[in-house]
Amino acid sequence: MEGTNQTIVTEFVLLGLSNYPKIKIIFFVLVLWMYLIILLGNGVLIIVSIYDSHLHTPMYFFLGNLSFLDICYTTFTVPLTLDSFLTLRKTISFSSCAIQMFLAFAMGATECVLLSMMAFDRYVAICKPLRYPVIMSKGTYVAMASVSWVTGVLNSVVQTSLAVRLPFCADNVIDHFICEILAVLKLACGNISINVLSMAGSNFIFLVIPLISITISYIFILNAILRIPSTEGRHKAFSTCSAHLTVVIIFYGTIFFMYAKPKSKNSIRADNDITDKFITLFYSVVTPMLNPIIYSLRNKDVKAAVKNILNQKTFH
Secondary structure, eight states: OTTOOOOOOOEEEEOTTTTOGGGHHHHHHHHHHHHHHHHHHHHHHHHHHHHOGGGOSHHHHHHHHHHHHHHHHHHHHHHHHHHHHHOSSEEEEHHHHHHHHHHHHHHHHHHHHHHHHHHHHHHHHHHSGGGHHHHTOHHHHHHHHHHHHHHHHHHHHHHHHHHHTSOBOSOOEESSSSOOHHHHHTTBOSOOHHHHHHHHHHHIIIIIHHHHHHHHHHHHHHHHHHTOSSHHHHHHHHHHHHHHHHHHHHHHHHHHHHHSSOOOHHHHTSOOOHHHHHHHHIIIIIHHHHHHHHHHHTOHHHHHHHHHHHHHHHHO
16 A cells, blocks of 8 residues: 555544434334343343342352443443434544444453353253362352453454554445444455454454353253253253353354354455344344343242342332
């Protein structure tokens, strides 16, 4: 790109659903409604996992981390998305865009690792129940959660640093709701080969490896469940894993569709499709909304904890 006149980009324009004005208000109401459910549902799970002593276990510690992560991610992305539904031309500064890319990537990578940690916890609980208190001690599960956060943040530092160092020319229009990293890479007028290779490596580390770990854990879990003689025992054992397995399927199904497709310089710069926006919206809003619903609907411990807290508040 040497010798080419370049305009330094100081801000980006987010198109959102500008080409679909008739559905913008509908999506504003739907996303706002889902965001309120996210705050309420995940907030309740965090509160009960802290204040109810019966829930001071590794599973609910991980669940509290997952809920906190979902609240953080949606709080950084949903308000901007809602604003884009109401304005014709939504602008965001270069630095704010970089921060949003960093936070979004960090939260996504952290959740991938965290879900694999939760699968290992379920494996130990079902396959090695007698050794569970020793293997999953407080020091162990706190360290596991810390590794999830640290690796997610470090990965995001690498990916975001590589993205913001690219030269951006006159084109500053992002065909998306938010500063999603793939949408931003389309605007770069320099060589993005390093970014493509880096994201391919990131996909393998944070998508493929955790998914393999989860799959192996559930193979052992399924084998252990099938050896349980009583039907009631098998049902009880599987019910402790069903919520996590459902979340894994929804989360990984969506994120693989977004990031695990083959990418090249030309494919990343290809025209964005409305389907990609809706997939991102599903990943950004619907999945965090479903997590607390899935974990609480069939969870007697969470229901009992909520009732106890409400009864205490009413009594006082």
